[in-house]
Amino acid sequence: MFNKAIVIGGSMAGKFAAKALSTSFKEVIIIEAGERWDGKSLRKRVPQSNHPHVLLKGGENAIEELFPNITNELIEAGSIINNFTRDLKWHQFGLWKQPFIGEVHMIQQSRPLLEWHIQKRIHQISNITIKYETLVKGLLVDAKLNKVCGVKVKYLETNTQEEVHADLVVDASGFGSKSIEWLREYEIKVQEEKVRIDLFYATKMFKLKENEELDCCNMLMSPSFPDNPYGVLIQTIEDNRYFVTFSGYANEKAPQTDDEFYDFAENLSISNVTDFLNKAEGITDIKTYKIPYQVRRRFDLVNNVPEGLLVIGDAQCRFDPVFGQGVSVAAMEAHQLQLLLQDRKQLDKTFTQQFYKKAATIIETPWDMTTTEISRHPQLKRELTTKQKFQLWYTKQIYRLSASNSDVYIRLVRVMNLIRSPFHLFHPIVLLSVLLNRKK
Structure with a gap:
């Protein structure tokens, strides 16, 4: 096992990451700027707790892998089980989709209910500790080795500062992450895509x-x-x-x-x-x-990305929240991190690059889906590639067809729920249906 890992941020992404790390590190420390949370009220510094949170099936599967049997715990605590194609009345492009009983069952609940049950699981893991009311002020970087080896922290209660060393740092501090700024100090530039x-x-x-x-x-x-x-x-x-x-x-x-x-x-x-x-x-x-804006930070394209720093969740990519992808993508990234750590002997540059490659694959479908879709808006149009123009036309055909064609509908649901790739919508039967029913 490795010695110590630090997670910046006690968000959902931070909790997922801490669990993923706990099986490969002797000690995992979550550094959280906010106060201790008891689950009885909304978490401060998390304004999105006031709004619905959709847990896509791909995300639910990943959370279940990280925290076995948590789905049943949530159902016992009041989470609602729904059958996506039966229990959702969905109006899209002027048409209501015809309901039917499909195979995609999901749970839904408020964010506080979901997060509190995950937090309780974190409390049960002996090698995870949470330092509350603690700010991360910067990274500790060995410039010669191009390696992150810890963080500089400030304890708000005592107004004191300290350097905390670690074998791995995971930034799960959300969209307000400072990692790009910190890396810029060492002439490491991370490209941002903004829509x-x-x-x-x-x-x-x-x-x-x-x-x-x-x-x-x-x-x-x-x-x-x-x-x-x-x-x-x-x-x-x-x-x-x-x-x-x-x-x-x-x-x-x-x-x-x-x-x-x-x-x-x-x-x-x-x-x-x-x-x-x-x-x-x-x-x-x-x-x-x-x-x-939707913002994607392309750590996967950085040639001189330092060892010892992984960025996860909204800190790497913030999606349009209307599509409900953020929590699920963070869970899927954490699960991939857990898999990458299994039987690993060293945390070298190859490990860092592998993580960002895996994360990029998870992000690609929801990012492509949301950023292309918004370009239909007359005030938010932007220059599109030929591929994106085709995608706009083709997905519109899929949306319309799915209102009355149950096979197309369930395929769309699988892709939206991040359990199948977009190629699932290009099956010959679907292509034929699109060609026979195509509209402008």
């Missing part, structure tokens, strides 16, 4: 009024640019509560008051959301969140 989205999403939590019921588990209206620029999700979570989330792009105005929230629903192209709001009563204030 403008200027997204807002606004969420309010509800309970159904007495004697009212919903005819589905979840409802989704996907933005279908240019005709329908807005999205909406109604998601059932534990304790008979419901999230309602509206989203819009290109600096659209988010609803701030209850009247604006209701008006937003009334102005949608479907009436289902207004019908739900009439059956329900709000139990929280409206919470809004804005993201100007």
Whole structure:
């Protein structure tokens, strides 16, 4: 076993990484800037806890590999089991998809419920410790060896600083990660890919009024640019509560008051959301969140990437959260890290490059999916390659076909859930259906 690993950030990605490391290191230290969390309230410094979190099947599978039997624990604690193609009412490109019982079953819950059960598992692992209210101020780098060998920390409670050495540092500090800046001090440059989205999403939590019921588990209206620029999700979570989330792009105005929230629903192209709001009563204030860009940091393209530093989760790639990919990608990256560490004798440059190559493969499909899709928006268009133009046309055919063709629908669901590659949508049967039913 290796001696010590440090994880920067006690986020979901940080917890996944710590678990992955715990089987190969004698000691794993999570360095967390926030206060100790007891699971009874929302974590501070995590504003997205107020919003729905979708756990895709690929992410659920990875979490189960990292924390065996946690899915059953979550179900016992109140997580909802749903059959994707039966329990979701989905409106896309002007069409409702026809429901049927498919093989993709998923669990859904609030982020606090999911994160608390993961945190409890972390507490049970004897070689993982968490240092709360501690900031990482920089990396310790051996410039000659091009190797990260620890971090500089500041303890907020005592206002003291210390150098903490380690065999491996994993940055899971989220989009605000400073790794690129720290590496720049050593003339190591990391390319950033940025795609403008200027997204807002606004969420309010509800309970159904007495004697009212919903005819589905979840409802989704996907933005279908240019005709329908807005999205909406109604998601059932534990304790008979419901999230309602509206989203819009290109600096659209988010609803701030209850009247604006209701008006937003009334102005949608479907009436289902207004019908739900009439059956329900709000139990929280409206919470809004804005993201100007999707950003991917290309550590996989850095030739002189230092040994001893791995960047994971949102610190490496922040997706459009409307697609619900972030937590799942972080879990899949951590699981790959665990697999790479098995039977490994040294943490050399090859190991670092292998991790970034594996991470890039995981990121590629969701990144390509979201960044290409947003270019349909008339105010967010950008220059596309011939391949991307074809992708826009082809996926639109798939979205429309999937409304009435169950084979195309389940294939789309598998790809979206990160359990099959996009090539799954190019099966000869699917290609034939597209050609026979193609539209502009």
